Amino acid sequence: DTAVSQTPKYLVTQMGNDKSIKCEQNLGHDTMYWYKQDSKKFLKIMFSYNNKELIINETVPNRFSPKSPDKAHLNLHINSLELGDSAVYFCASSQGRSSGNTIYFGEGSWLTVV
């Protein structure tokens, strides 16, 4: 059984469109994250939610809006997509906010904006 699952895995869309990536974890964790991995493989945190509450919001354009309907789900909605949004987006989860806890990653969503 997949622990952290995200859909879609691949997404090709045109500039200006709005798209969403969904994420679900079945680990019972209370903290979920969105990370962005660019073409040079740098992985940067975008958002973190703990029990549906936003606790980390990095300097991400407000075109990106996370939504956590419950602690098992964290979706990412992106408005007015730009070429620079092309990247791999990883959803992840952990139990608690401590940096001593393991982060479990999904398989990634490859977003290409054309």
Place this chain on the structure above:
Amino acid sequence: SQQGEEDPQALSIQEGENATMNCSYKTSINNLQWYRQNSGRGLVHLILIRSNEREKHSGRLRVTLDTSKKSSSLLITASRAADTASYFCATDGGTDSWGKFQFGAGTQVVVTP
């Protein structure tokens, strides 16, 4: 700026050899973790080392931490083709950054049979 930076960027070795990669970071940390990413996949946790620890082992993995130099190393002994992957260190940036991991760009390791 990236908190953790891995070195070298790429490493090519033959099966059976050891692979060593380093991670340097800028601010104090509570914990440092190493992750592996196979091509086209998500990251998988390998090992955690706390700031008061100097060395940890897990199977063929050995991690060291030198907080005075703000650096960590990951050693994979007796490498196998299946170890081919990118390896990332993740640091927490200190007490103000609980849950806010910073990753580098990784070290890409290729193990040839």
